[in-house]
Amino acid sequence: MVGASKPASNALFLEDLQVGQRFSSGFHRIDEAQIKAFAAQFDPQPFHLDGEVAKATLFSGLVASGWHTAAITMKLLVESGLPLSGGIIGSGGEISWPKPTRPGDTLSVVSEIEEVTPSRSRPDRGMIRVRSETRNQRGETVQVLIAKLVVPRRTTAALAT
């Protein structure tokens, strides 16, 4: 029983989750230096690296790599946006970027549980589908992520310890 009470009191097991449940994350402000540093390492394209050059591109100015928006979204989910027992472990999902993230934007994530499915073969866990919308300070959605996550079940976690 010690194991069952070990996770933080707000960490949720599969039994605690239901379709329609919503969670809100904290905030992350992104600036030009962060955008350029991420891009230099992982997405070295002119519209992520150089504001002047970026003006003449499709984006009409410096924008963050979509993968940078995804990484910040993950940080927000891990730190505050999705308090799952066992952490946030995803097998994949769908991602889209309806609008670019720009320097000075403050991002936050609203997540909604879309599906909860106990595993048939593994009684200690289940899968959930979560829709996470990353929004800027104007309420515009810059990323939609629909992720499939593995979540442990409380009952078996307690029995196993």
Next chain:
Amino acid sequence: MVGASKPASNALFLEDLQVGQRFSSGFHRIDEAQIKAFAAQFDPQPFHLDGEVAKATLFSGLVASGWHTAAITMKLLVESGLPLSGGIIGSGGEISWPKPTRPGDTLSVVSEIEEVTPSRSRPDRGMIRVRSETRNQRGETVQVLIAKLVVPRRTTAALAT
């Protein structure tokens, strides 16, 4: 006409792409320090941060954040794996991680064009769907990304300059 000859000679326009065409990227070796640095910034969970703690988790050892694998995949695509004129500009896609990336893995990406669709409303561009498999040094697939990308058309690019 100067504009039309400006992109690198290997940069491809929509007219150069066809279903079934394949591209291979260079290589990126990931180590423990990279995994921990990315995780500390964007995915601070024990199985990405601490090899000892990670042994007791679902992963049985330190693994890279899936978003780190995605970011390295993007770097490989931009630097060598997908020589598109105008760069790699995605509106979204599907992503999955069939296996984790571990310290010491050397990743590379094989991409295949799955669909080429000229835009009806914008004669200067089109969309392609590309399947990019990120593989480790044992040939195991650690990520599958099916992305929708915007690609400029040569004809109109030349006319516009």
